[in-house]
Amino acid sequence: MNDPAPLCVALLDDTDRALINATQAGLPLVPRPYHALAAQLGLDAGEVMARFRRLQATGVIRRLGAVPNHYRLGYTxxxxxxxxxxxxxxxxxxxxxxxxxxxxxxxxxxxxxxxxxxxxxxxxxxxxxxxxxxxxxxxxxxxxxxxxxxxxxxxxAILKKTGLRIAPPAAGGGRRAAG
Amino acid sequence: MSIATGNKTLGLSPLERRLLNDFQHGLPLVPRPYAAMARRLGVSETEVIATLRRLAERGAVSRVGPVFRPNRAGVSTLAAMAVAPEDLERIAAIVSGFAEVNHNYEREHEYNLWFVVTAPDAAALREVLARIEAATGHALLELPLLEDFHIDLGFELEWT
Known part of the structure; x- marks a missing residue:
């Protein structure tokens, strides 16, 4: 088997993993989203922003922004x-x-x-x-x-599409039509 | 899922289009990111938040947040199976039943079932792949990412 080299996995700590899992469904749409996230995870907002910056710098996060739904926008x-x-x-x-x-x-x-x-x-x-x-x-x-x-x-057909979860795993997934 | 046949059917406003197209990357890492976006757009923070919420409710935006690079937060591989058409639904359900499978698509090809398997490390990934093969009775084609050639700044949406 061809093993991908997961060098950066070792650089993620439990707080990074918690942050990743907590943002699978996106950031809260409130005036201070990083503060809301920090409160949820028991961190301070400065640390949340610093971790996002570092995860982007190390390539774990490729971008931070609005994620369009291509199907819904007519890219079927x-x-x-x-x-x-x-x-x-x-x-x-x-x-x-x-x-x-x-x-x-x-x-x-x-x-x-x-x-x-x-x-x-x-x-x-x-x-x-x-x-x-x-x-x-x-x-x-x-x-x-x-x-x-x-x-x-x-x-x-899209048979299952869920966000990435590192741990604990999520279940489920219905069938929906795709273009 | 109802599918729009063009963007016109969604009736997006100029502000909605700019939020969708111009903010797929570079969400500001400042205490009030939506206020920073609002300043660039010449609108209010409240308007940015309300518009993003509306786009999310209508399904035009999946989420506002981070997009992760595969293989950096865990180890993953793309896998494909060639399944007899009459057996596809049953086999697909078995594959989707694995919590480690986070995407599963049916595609038109001899290899008609395509899915992504993610695990904490390479050994765990190998173990899950073996369990999927055992549970389905089908060999899978393992197609891990070797090189990523795309610089991901989002996707240019055309509004014509």
Whole structure:
């Protein structure tokens, strides 16, 4: 198995974990949200803000802000495009694809040939399948001959979607339609 | 879930659009962040809070808060299974029943079940993956993130 290296996990203490779990559903929409959070966790607001700053600096938090619901905003076509590109060019090509404004996630993942030859994933949110296809064509044009094969996997149902929980685990999850 | 076919159906105001588009990152780490946003937008703090609440109630905003990078707060992997269509609902329910599974999507492909498994460390993750395979009777494709190429500043929303 290919172990991801969880170096930063060791840097999280119990207070960080409590903070992460307490903000899964977002910050309170009150004038002093960090104070509200601090009161809930028995901390002071300055420490809450300092911890958020540090978690952002260490990359645990990638951003802090409004998280739009793409489906609700009309971005109902969710296409996971997957590409087989040469391993020695995946970093360079991944950065180019990841910089496209319509790509919301861009990752290298291991291939499992022969059934799964793809090593580059680019998530495309758009308002229709036609729009996704148009964007896939743009990525294909960008990759040129490095595109040795690709596929687009559309989601047809969201079967479970919950926030990340480190401990204790949450249960549940219903079925809802996706684009 | 009812799905809007375009942004027009949501009838978003200019303030709602700016809050959605311009504040996906950089929420101020100051005692009154919504007041700081209000100053930039030329509106009141009360108006910012009320508008964010309304967007959350209507489902246009999932939340206002942190977005975590995978593999930094625990160890996770994307996994995929190829399941016979007539068996998909049953197998998907077993997979979703694991507390360690936090996303589970059906996708159109031979590999039609896609989910994310998160555990406190690599050993615990391996153990959960083995339990999922045993419970479903299906081998899974393990697709951990090797490299993240996207600089996440949110997602540019188009309003046309």
């Amino acid at each position: 076509a969710n296409g996971m495009s997957v590409w087989d590109v040469p391993d020695d060019r995946v970093a360079e090509l991944g950065r180019a694809v990841g910089a496209l404004d319509f790509v919301s996630h861009c990752y290298e993942r291991p291939r499992h040939p022969p059934r799964w030859p793809y090593n580059l994933f680019a998530m495309i949110h758009a308002r229709s399948r036609d729009e996704v296809e148009d964007r896939v064509a743009q990525i294909a044009a960008l990759l040129g001959a490095a595109d040795r094969g690709h596929a687009v996997l559309y989601s047809t």
